[in-house]
Amino acid sequence: MLHALTIDVEDWPQSSLNHDLPITERSVHNTRMMLEIFRRHETHGTFFILGLLAEKFPEVVREIAADGHEIGSHGYSHKAVFQIGPDAFRDELKRSVGLLEDITGQAVRGYRAPDFSVTEESLWALDILAEEGLEYDSSIFPVRMRRYGIDDVPRHMYRLDNGLIEIPMSTVVMGGRRWPVAGGGYLRLLPWALTQRAIRRLESEQIPTIVYLHPYEVDPTELSEIEWPVPLKTRLTQGLNRRHIAGRLDRMLSQFRFGSVAEVLEESPPVPLTTLSSSVVAG
Numbered sequence: 485m486l487h488a489l490t491i492d493v494e495d496w497p498q499s500s501l502n503h504d505l506p507i508t509e510r511s512v513h514n515t516r517m518m519l520e521i522f523r524r525h526e527t528h529g530t531f532f533i534l535g536l537l538a539e540k541f542p543e544v545v546r547e548i549a550a551d552g553h554e555i556g557s558h559g560y561s562h563k564a565v566f567q568i569g570p571d572a573f574r575d576e577l578k579r580s581v582g583l584l585e586d587i588t589g590q591a592v593r594g595y596r597a598p599d600f601s602v603t604e605e606s607l608w609a610l611d612i613l614a615e616e617g618l619e620y621d622s623s624i625f626p627v628r629m630r631r632y633g634i635d636d637v638p639r640h641m642y643r644l645d646n647g648l649i650e651i652p653m654s655t656v657v658m659g660g661r662r663w664p665v666a667g668g669g670y671l672r673l674l675p676w677a678l679t680q681r682a683i684r685r686l687e688s689e690q691i692p693t694i695v696y697l698h699p700y701e702v703d704p705t706e707l708s709e710i711e712w713p714v715p716l717k718t719r720l721t722q723g724l725n726r727r728h729i730a731g732r733l734d735r736m737l738s739q740f741r742f743g744s745v746a747e748v749l750e751e752s753p754p755v756p757l758t759t760l761s762s763s764v765v766a767g
């Protein structure tokens with residue numbers, strides 16, 4: 485089974501600490517380290533790129549595209565969808581897609597919200613994405629977390645009434661509840677044996693795994709060298725296990741088949757889901 489490898493291309497201080505900070509050169513360096521890993525494994529993924537980063541460092545966007553990866557939008561400013569509201573969301577979407585398409589000459593088909601901020605209060609975003617010609621969204625975490633996530637939506641890929649395909653983050657069901665696996669902090673902090681078991685379990689359910697990562701996760705020294713103050717707890721949790729991520733990626737890409745979201749959609753078509761679109765999206 486082909487699983488999806490997805491990368492949210494952004495700069496940690498600007499995306500996670502303060503949206504007013506400048507995008508730093510470090511994000512370019514980290515993205516190149518990640519590209520090198522994928523080159524070694526001859527694997528393509530989908531890179532959801534932040535508009536601000538594309539604007540400041542268009543050359544790295546060209547490098548990603550030249551390596552044959554799919555280009556998607558991660559919005560423009562990294563502000564949460566439910567905070568900026570429908571009008572600013574549409575503006576950010578058009579601006580980021582326009583930038584990426586101008587730089588690469590490649591049509592942008594997919595979108596991922598900053599911090600998975602398509603939640604029950606911002607489901608209108610799914611209609612705006614369809615209206616603006618996007619083919620898929622990969623922003624919903626199908627489990628309720630502290631800051632994001634929606635309960636009671638499917639764990640597999642589905643097509644909404646408005647034509648948009650939703651590609652939810654991966655979860656497995658254990659002890660009667662859903663657990664996030666295979667992305668970001670979950671991929672960094674859970675033992676590899678558990679992640680491996682989770683991917684196998686998803687395969688047995690015929691659900692492709694959606695792995696998501698950020699370039700900064702392969703940068704073990706960023707949080708000790710950063711020039712802005714970082715709260716101690718953030719420093720510990722956000723920096724933990726970064727030095728293991730490159731090795732973990734090597735194992736994952738050797739043991740399982742990975743590709744871009746576009747490639748996964750060709751192999752595992754999403755199922756139509758009219759009930760969700762009428763009950764959840766309308767609400």
Ligand SMILES: [Zn+2]
Pocket residue numbers: 492494499558562597598599
């Ligand atoms: Zn992000």
